[in-house]
Amino acid sequence: MIELKGVTVKSGSFVLPNISFQILSGEYAVLMGTSGRGKTTLLESICGLRRVAEGQVLIHGRDVTRWSPADREIGYVPQDLALFPKLSVLEHLEFALRLRKLSREVVTERTRELSEVLGIGHLLSRSIAGLSGGEAQRVALGRALSFRPSVLLLDEPLSALDESTRYEMHELLRRVKQTTGVTTLHVTHSVSEAESLADRCFWLAADGIQERPLSQIC
Amino acid sequence: MDAKNPWRSRRTSDALFFLVMGGISATFILLIVLLLVADVMFTSPSEFYRALAKPEIRAALQLTLFSCTVAAILSVWVGTPLGYLLSRYSFRGRWVIDTLVDIPIVLPPLVLGLSLLILFHQPIAGWQLESALRDGLGFPVTYRWPAVVLAQFSVACAFSVRTMRVTFDQMNPRAEEVARTLGCTRGQAFWRIALPQASRGIVTAFTIAWARALGEFGPIMVFAGTTRMRTEVLSTSVFLELSIGNLDAAVAVSLLMVMLAVVVLVVLRVLGTGLNS
Numbered sequence: 072m073i074e075l076k077g078v079t080v081k082s083g084s085f086v087l088p089n090i091s092f093q094i095l096s097g098e099y100a101v102l103m104g105t106s107g108r109g110k111t112t113l114l115e116s117i118c119g120l121r122r123v124a125e126g127q128v129l130i131h132g133r134d135v136t137r138w139s140p141a142d143r144e145i146g147y148v149p150q151d152l153a154l155f156p157k158l159s160v161l162e163h164l165e166f167a168l169r170l171r172k173l174s175r176e177v178v179t180e181r182t183r184e185l186s187e188v189l190g191i192g193h194l195l196s197r198s199i200a201g202l203s204g205g206e207a208q209r210v211a212l213g214r215a216l217s218f219r220p221s222v223l224l225l226d227e228p229l230s231a232l233d234e235s236t237r238y239e240m241h242e243l244l245r246r247v248k249q250t251t252g253v254t255t256l257h258v259t260h261s262v263s264e265a266e267s268l269a270d271r272c273f274w275l276a277a278d279g280i281q282e283r284p285l286s287q288i289c
Numbered sequence: 290m291d292a293k294n295p296w297r298s299r300r301t302s303d304a305l306f307f308l309v310m311g312g313i314s315a316t317f318i319l320l321i322v323l324l325l326v327a328d329v330m331f332t333s334p335s336e337f338y339r340a341l342a343k344p345e346i347r348a349a350l351q352l353t354l355f356s357c358t359v360a361a362i363l364s365v366w367v368g369t370p371l372g373y374l375l376s377r378y379s380f381r382g383r384w385v386i387d388t389l390v391d392i393p394i395v396l397p398p399l400v401l402g403l404s405l406l407i408l409f410h411q412p413i414a415g416w417q418l419e420s421a422l423r424d425g426l427g428f429p430v431t432y433r434w435p436a437v438v439l440a441q442f443s444v445a446c447a448f449s450v451r452t453m454r455v456t457f458d459q460m461n462p463r464a465e466e467v468a469r470t471l472g473c474t475r476g477q478a479f480w481r482i483a484l485p486q487a488s489r490g491i492v493t494a495f496t497i498a499w500a501r502a503l504g505e506f507g508p509i510m511v512f513a514g515t516t517r518m519r520t521e522v523l524s525t526s527v528f529l530e531l532s533i534g535n536l537d538a539a540v541a542v543s544l545l546m547v548m549l550a551v552v553v554l555v556v557l558r559v560l561g562t563g564l565n566s
Contacts, residue, residue: 118470119469119470120466120469120470139469139474140466140469140470141469141470141471141472141473141474143470145470146470147467147470149463149466149467151461151463153461153463153464153466153467154464155464155468155482156464156486157482157485157486166468166471166481167471167472170471170472170473170477171472214467214471215470215471217471218471218472
């Protein structure tokens with residue numbers, strides 16, 4: 072469960088004021104709103120990359136507001152993916168698992184399972200240079216899901232993809248939702264993405280955040 | 290403008306552009322080439338080998354290779370974390386540190402040497418750095434080879450910090466941030482993500498520091514002295530040979546330094562610095 076209680080984030084002259092909402096365990100929520108409203112800032116605050124000036128961030132009821140990103144156990148896929156230029160696809164999937172000092176067998180089994188779900192088994196030995204947009208998205212998603220986080224944050228993950236790849240990724244995200252039950256907050260501008268994936272939809276505006284019925288977002 | 294034929298007019302304009310830009314650029318390239326040609330024409334192979342055969346010059350060459358390499362390694366060792374901190378973090382007083390780093394670059398070389406000398410010999414409440422190192426650790430610095438390395442390091446490190454800062458500035462910090470969400474501490478994100486990406490920058494910083502150390506003269510003369518077979522490096526050899534009127538040997542040593550610099554630059558570029566790409 073993701074819960075924000077009166078969260079205010081300040082960055083220079085930009086202020087994201089008094090945000091409160093709750094996403095229940097296993098729900099898939101989309102966050103929409105015009106550009107520059109602070110959607111990315113909000114995701115960064117939840118995963119700990121941006122300091123929260125006021126309020127609380129709770130993950131499964133625990134106040135993680137002052138926790139380091141490493142301790143929050145949140146999978147995060149940023150808009151630019153930020154893949155690691157020196158690592159292979161396999162090393163991306165293994166990265167978080169190796170940090171947790173899991174056994175070789177567990178790491179191998181988990182990366183096999185992930186690459187199967189994501190359809191990137193044939194790419195494992197490749198470096199990230201030269202991956203297509205869809206392939207890079209799958210790797211970033213695999214990296215974020217590798218350590219079985221209970222919360223997944225996606226920042227416009229499909230915005231740079233062509234139409235057919237986007238539909239493939241919709242399918243994949245639905246499969247991830249069903250198989251992992253991970254609580255997801257997905258930032259998007261796309262109504263079709265929201266309709267296709269979301270259980271709930273939030274709208275970030277100048278005066279704060281509101282939940283909107285999915286039928287009203289079109 | 291030729292209204293009847295704009296295509297030809299544009300082509301003439303482009304040709305003029307390359308002529309002016311190329312002409313201005315060529316003056317500097319020509320100056321360097323002429324300097325080298327003049328040096329080569331001034332000396333002869335026999336003079337060059339005679340200079341190289343002198344035990345003082347051989348000792349100076351060995352000390353130069355050793356001290357430049359140590360100074361460059363230390364410069365990268367210090368420049369990498371400092372460049373990273375300056376690039377990645379905003380903190381109170383960062384501009385002060387940023388300015389301090391540049392001081393060795395803008396300081397007159399003799400002043401830097403003098404400052405090092407004073408630092409090591411200034412008594413502070415009855416305590417003196419040089420005496421403490423000599424008596425406490427058995428490692429005297431002034432007028433010995435460590436002074437050569439320290440004098441070279443003081444300037445070379447400033448260049449190394451600048452190079453590493455630019456390297457980290459050009460790298461997207463996002464990858465390190467994502468690594469932290471995956472479980473990395475800040476240190477692990479630095480070691481596992483930032484440092485491997487900075488490998489080319491590290492090689493470049495090493496190259497620049499090494500080349501800078503090779504050319505250092507003023508601080509070495511003041512802080513390490515110019516004792517033959519002890520603290521003489523190739524830059525001081527040129528000065529010593531000139532001071533005794535041996536112009537041929539001075540030019541021969543100069544050419545040796547040019548060759549060393551070229552070899553180091555070429556080898557490190559081949560190693561993949563990407564400077565030539």
